[in-house]
Amino acid sequence: LCSPMGRARVRAVHYLAGGNPRIYVVFYDFLTRESLDDLVRPFMKLIDELTPYYQARMDRLAPLQRGIIDIMRWLRGAITIKEIARQAMNTSQTISAQLGRLKDMGYVTQAAALGRSNYYELREPLMRFCLEVKEQRGRTVELFVQFLRVWYSETELARLALDGVISLEQTHLREAMQRTRSExxxxxxxxxxxxxxxxxxxxxxxxxxxxxxxxxxxxxxxxxxxxxxxxxxxxxxxxxxxxxxxxxxxxxxPSDYIAWNKQDFILNQLGRIEEALLASANALVLEADNYFPNISHAWSLKQVGRHAEAQAYFDKALELIGEPKTARAWIQSGLVWVMDRPEEALRAYGKALELNPLAGDGWRLLWILLLEQGRYRLWHQMAEQMTVLLPEEPIIWFYFGNANAELGRYKAALAAYDQALKIDPNLHRKEEPVTLFRALVLSNLGCPGAALEALESTPAPASEIIQFRHALVYADILMWLDRWEGGCAELDDVLDRFAPGLWTGRDLYIITKLIAGTQNPAIWKRFIAVWLELFARHERLAQLGQGLVWRIRVLALPWISDSVARAWYDTWLELAGDFEEMVLPLRLLKAGVDYKATRDPQVLLALAQEERRLLEPWLINLFREEPDAIDREMENLLHVVKQRLTQAAEAELMPRAATTNAADPPAADA
CATH class of the missing domain: 1.25.40.10 (Tetratricopeptide repeat domain)
Incomplete structure (x- = not known):
């Protein structure tokens, strides 16, 4: 009885007894007996004693009230007013009124209220057993059967039957087992x-x-x-x-589509893409005409490089979505377009937010895409305005912090992250790595000690991708604190522990920190040399190269001059030029440095087409100063969103104002 399951059984027995102390005495008899044989007679005696009491209580009720009790007794469990009214051939209003009286008199209780439906049940289950006693003469005792079902699981009942524990009252055991199959x-x-x-x-x-x-x-x-x-x-x-x-x-x-879909999502986070592909395929078999599993399966195919097949599923998803008419449908359309038609995806997310400015996923996806497209200033402008329009939305403050961080405005980023955590202290548990980014900002502000403290005080993240990022930043901070051996050992462990499919070079924030934190080539060389050694040891140079290309974005920071950018490239060329995996990343880095210095598109035209696509259009957007069509469309979006939020606020205030005005006393000269 002291075990958790024992306490659960006691709670169920308490419900069964309906709070009647006499029934507890009989149940106690069970606990003190070696077999159940002698328990039937006390049960029958108890019921014989209580039946006149409950019959007298029934006699005191009006005919309709007795009918309601009988209906609840026959149907068992919790029943809606509508169902009782149907059985009694009466109106719901009449039955509701009678149930209210029966509740006040202690005959029934309200079990639940789901939506507009109120569920009622007998207050004392024992009443039902006793009122049924005449019908049960010569057959099983209902209370005894129910007790067996509460005290024993289906497996335990089957074992009792095999062991022959109940020799005299097999009828009750068989009845209890039969109930387990149907109830x-x-x-x-x-x-x-x-x-x-x-x-x-x-x-x-x-x-x-x-x-x-x-x-x-x-x-x-x-x-x-x-x-x-x-x-x-x-x-x-x-x-x-x-x-x-x-x-x-x-x-x-096996036909639970949601469970397969959840497995697909989790396996993707774990970097087990082949298993995720199998899970998404199973979900698709079950819901072939649902756009969502088509999108999920397409993403998994894209992850394993099966682009043509992925596109076919993306196309089918668009066909299933049809002409979007809701915010959710526009967001799903954006998810389809984002891979190959990013501007169409931006417009789709914008349409979703016009329909529902409170669609958090819409803002998140829109701003992530602006980040990928190198539109940092536009992202910052939009997020800043949204913190004014939706000041109590922590996710808005989180992305405003990210936009500030990308622009090198680290103090503003820290303030935004702190505001997000003030509104929702548990934001870091909701798949938003706010505490990680806060630690990064502290490190970029030259406070590695505070950054380390922030990381160490954060609960271990559930997502392995976030675990990887935490561990990588932790190792880097140790190195900046001049705990060099410990930092190198941590980095070595991170690269050994986390599967290569789990992360990409995009996760290498440490590259941004190096050039943003110092313009001293000697310090650069110390870090880069260690990175090259450890990434090569674990066969991760391809990921390091991806990170170097992604972090070309850091060259847009206002304090990174053309000469510093050139020195950055020269340092990497000197240390990594002999690694085959770094040849293409270095060529792209040189193109980025040259474009920063000249703003000349011919710099990019010198690259092969497939290489050029790795830098376009985000590199151009990083340094572009004149607004383009996307800037104007996003400006219009903000205008529409502001109007909708203002209208919603006014509509909410109008009923209050009407109520207030109605209560105002008449003017003195009226």
Whole structure:
């Protein structure tokens, strides 16, 4: 009884007894007996004693009220007013009024309110058992059967039957076993109600405990496994733990599309792309005419280099979406276009935000795309205006901080991150690495000690991609603190621990930190030499090269002069020029340095077409000073968003104003 499952059984028995102390005495008899044989007689005696009491209570009721009790007794469980009215052939209004009186008299209780439906049930389950006693003469005792089902799981009941523990009352055991095949386990049912209640209240730890108890009771209940996965995600547990739960769901029910889709998402985060591809394919088989699994499968195909197949699924997704009419549909269209038609994707996200300015995913996707396109100033301008329009939205402040950081405005970035965390201290648990970026900004401000403290005080992230970024930045900060051996050992461990498919060069913030933090080539050489040695040892030079190309963006920082940029290239050429994997990245870096100095498009035309595409159009956008069509479209978007938010605020205030005015006293001269 002291175990968690024992306490769950006691809660179920408490419900079964309906708070009646006499029934607890009989249940206690069970706990003190070696077998269940002698328990039937006390049960029958109890029911015989209580039946006249409950019959007298029924006699005191009006005919309609007795009819309502009988209906609830026959139907069992919690029942809606509408269903009782249908059975009683009466109006819902009349039944609702009578239920209110029965509730006040202690006959019924309101079990739940879901949407517009109120559910009622008998306050004392024992009343139902006793009123049914005449119908049960010569057959099983309902209360005894229910008790068996509460105290024993289906597996335990089957074992009792095999062991022959109940020799005299096999009828009750068989009835209990029969019920397990057609009805929900009462303990599991109670635990599911508990974890759903806790989920709605946001108490994920309590919900997790209830889900784990339900799994302990019935390992094949997929709803409990799904709930456990949701709780693990909300509490920031590891992705592997979540994956185990979703895989168990599909073992129980291979047709669960959502569980396959969740596996696809998690496996992508873990960098296990081939497994993600298999999961997305399974989801697609189940929902072939749903645009979302088509998009997910296309992304997985793109990840493994099967571009032509990916495009076919992207095209099918667009066909299924049709002409977008909602914010969600426009966002999904943008996800399809983002790979090959980024400007169309920007417009799609803009359309979504015109329809719903509060669509957080819309702003996130729009600004990430502006980042990738090198439109930092436009991103900053939009995010700054949105912090005024939506000052209580932490995600807006987070991306405003990112925009400031990309422009080298580190103090403003830190203030924005702090504001985001002030509004939502748990933002870092919601897949937004705000604490990581805050540590990066502190490091860029020349405060590596504070940056290290910020990282060490942050709970371990669930996402392995974020774990990789944390570990990489942690190693880098140690090196900036002149804890060189420790930093090198950490970096060596990071490159060994995290799979190459998990991350790309885009995650190498350490490259930006090096040139942004110092213009001293001697310090550059010390870091770059170590990077080349360790990345080569772990066969990660390709990722280092990708990072070098992505971080060409840092050349747009206002304090990086043309001569500093040229020295940066010369240093890399000197140290990395002999590595085959670095030949193309160095050629692209030189093109970036030359374009920064000249702003001459012919610099890019000197590159092969496939190489040029790696720099266009973001390199041009980085240094472009005149607004273009996208700038004007985004300006119009902000204008529309401002109008919509203003109208929404005024509409919300109007009823209040009307109420206030109605309450105003008449003027003195009226």
């Amino acid at each position: 929900q386990d009462p303990v599991c049912s109670m635990l599911k109600t508990e974890f759903q209640t806790h989920l709605v209240a946001g108490d994920y730890q309590a919900a997790l405990e209830a889900a784990e108890l339900a799994i302990q009771r019935d390992n094949d209940d997929k709803e409990s496994w799904a709930c456990k996965a949701q709780c693990l995600e909300a509490l920031g547990h590891g992705l592997e733990e979540q994956l185990i739960c979703w895989r168990r769901v599909t073992e129980i029910d």
